[in-house]
Amino acid sequence: MAKQERAIRTRNALIDAAAELFDRDGFEVASLATISAKAGVSSGALHFHFANKAALLDAVVGVAGERLRWITRQRDALSLQVLIDASHDLVQGLAQDVVLRAGFALGSHPERSEHTRDLRREWQSWVEATVERAAREGALMPGVATGDLSAAVVAVAAGLEALGGRDHRWLERATLTRIWTLLLPRVVGPAARDLFVAAGRAVIEKAPCMTAR
Incomplete structure (x- = not known):
């Protein structure tokens, strides 16, 4: 259960970070590296939840x-x-x-x-x-x-x-x-x-x- 909760928190943090950077810098400019850094997670954790930036776009819109x-x-x-x-x-x-x-x-x-x-x-x-x-x-x-x-x-x-x-x-x-x-x-x-x-x-x-x- 604790592992699942951590995964949810990580996913939410990535969505929040992506939304902020997409809003501030634009989708094209915001990189996966800056998104993961802002969320405070590793690049590996980002790719575990989202295959690419387009998947993050879909998640933010969802x-x-x-x-x-x-x-x-x-x-x-x-x-x-x-x-x-x-x-x-x-x-x-x-x-x-x-x-x-x-x-x-x-x-x-x-x-x-x-x-x-x-x-x-x-x-x-x-x-x-x-x-x-x-x-x-x-x-x-x-x-x-x-x-x-x-x-x-x-x-x-x-x-x-x-x-x-x-x-x-x-x-x-x-x-x-x-x-x-x-x-x-x-x-x-x-x-x-x-x-x-x-x-x-x-x-x-x-x-x-x-x-x-």
Whole structure:
């Protein structure tokens, strides 16, 4: 059991180190030697867990995908509020969680395998489905096109992700709150507007898999 736990810790350390170096230096620049050194393990230990750098890419994206799954989990709220809350959690995750941030960037990398998840596409699909549920719940004003709202939410997240890479102020909660404050009156009627909180409801507690390992 102790040996298995050590193996898990080593694998997690390698994924964390790879994510940080891929995010900081780029996939092409980061080497297996620097990844193993940052993780504090030998090159042999790295190759025991991962055959090559592409396998590490897949592992980073896989862990990031589990964190995205937590962000898009079922919540006890109207679907439009669920969307608001999840968008805040995603942006905060991109600011604070290097594995999530690297996973989003690597999901469309040329070195990805055919089995690598595309997290941006998964986020887009989830947004589209959630907006459709919000429309069925009657949350949207007549004439609001679900496709247009979905595109706006996806574009905002992508824009904040890109801008936040240079200036983390773009990833502050207040930035997305201002965007939702502008957007909500254009998609929700006055009678229902007080049902939704542009800043997100309470700050969502971190998923267990996002805590320090």
